[in-house]
Amino acid sequence: MSLLDIFLGTLDVSLPVFAMVFIGIGLKRLGWIDQTFVNTASRLVFRGTLPTMIFLSLLNADLANTFNPLLLGFFTLATLISFAASWGWAILRVKRPLRGVYIQGAFRGNCGIVGLALAAGMYGDAGISTGSLLLGVVILSYNVLSVIALAAYQPRGEGSTVDWRSIIRHILHNPLIISVVAATPLAMLGVQLPDWANTTGDYFASLTLPLALICIGATLSTRALRKGYRTAISASLAKMVVIPLGTTALAWWAGFEGRELGVLFLFFASPTAAAAFVMAKAMGSDETLTANIIAMTTLIASITVTVGVFILRVSGVI
Structure with a gap:
């Protein structure tokens, strides 16, 4: 596949996503949707359609043939390092009320949609298999760490401490985490849903991306962006430049190469996940800043991913 093909394939994934954000902006300005719609749709995505999409994707993944403990272990470690580094930088450079949103926006990538699509575009079915292997770790680690960061910086009275019981309760009751816990053992046992249930679930899950992106656009504020x-x-720079560079270099140093290194880069180089907006809103954090981070990272993803793949291919490591 030529560099032009990779670039066009990346645009095919990134531009439709960003276009949906602008559709949300237009619908809000035309008055076709309002804040009540955004609130309702966000709850529907967080509690219903997104967990359904995650459940079905894991249930249909070939976990038995793609299981690689070294790859899973490295991805988990790299995610924790990225999370810790983002938190450390936030303490030094970000105002306290915005730290939770900053941390989530800086480390949480859209692996389940953009990352997997890019992996499929580069490696076909082999890329999908490798990417599907990582999805369970992605969903569990990203959601647990996001809940911790957002809960730690929720508005509290002066002098109060972090309510770790509340954090644990958020984690245990998180619909996205519940969907992973429910689907993984069923997938390992090879359980399959009836065709009618699978089709119905696909219909319901297909609402996730358009609804989430429209809500992002409807919440996006140029005034807030200037502020x-x-x-x-x-x-955005941390998510699209610093973390992909650091984690990919660490993966290469650890001995990963070829398809596995390529998929790791694509996952870590994916723009901030749309689910970050839904979770920020659900937990009372600054959803406008979250939407701005998602929009910025989505806008520059086609450039940074293409440049990254070019460098890795020229270097002969993928």
Whole structure:
């Protein structure tokens, strides 16, 4: 596959996503949707359609033939390092009320949609198999760590401490985590849903991406972007440049190469997940800043991913 093919394939994934954000902006300005719609749709995505999509994707994944403990272990370790580094930088450079949103925006990638699609475009079915292997770790680690970061910086009275019981309760009751816990043993046992149930679930799950992106666009505020542009830019650069560079270099040093290294790069180089907006809103954090980070990272993803793949291919490591 030529560099032009990779670039066009990346655009095929990134541009439709970003276009949906602008559709949300247009619908809000035309008055076709309002804040009540955004609130309702966000709850539907977080509690219903997104968990359904995750459940079905794991249930249909070939976990038995793609299981690689070294790859899973490295991805988990790299995610924890990225999360810790984002938190450390937030303490030094980000105002306290925005730290949770910054941390989530800086480390949480859209692996389940953009990352998997890019892996399929580069490696076909082999890329899908390798990417599907990582999805369970992606969903569990990203959601647990996001809940911890957002809960740690929820508005609290002066002098109060972090309510770790509340954090644990958020984790245990998180619909996305519940869907992973429910689907994984069924997938390992090879359980399959009836065709009618699978089709119905696909219909319901297909609402996830358009609804989430429309809500992002409807919440996006140019005034807020001007006000908090430094935080949004900082989180976007961390997500699209610093973390992909660091984690890919670490993966190469650890001995990964070829398809596995390529998929790791694509996952870590994916723009901030749309689910970050839904979770930020559900937990009372700054959803406008989250939407701005998602929009920025989605906008520049086609450039950074293409440049990254070009460098890795020229270097002969993928």
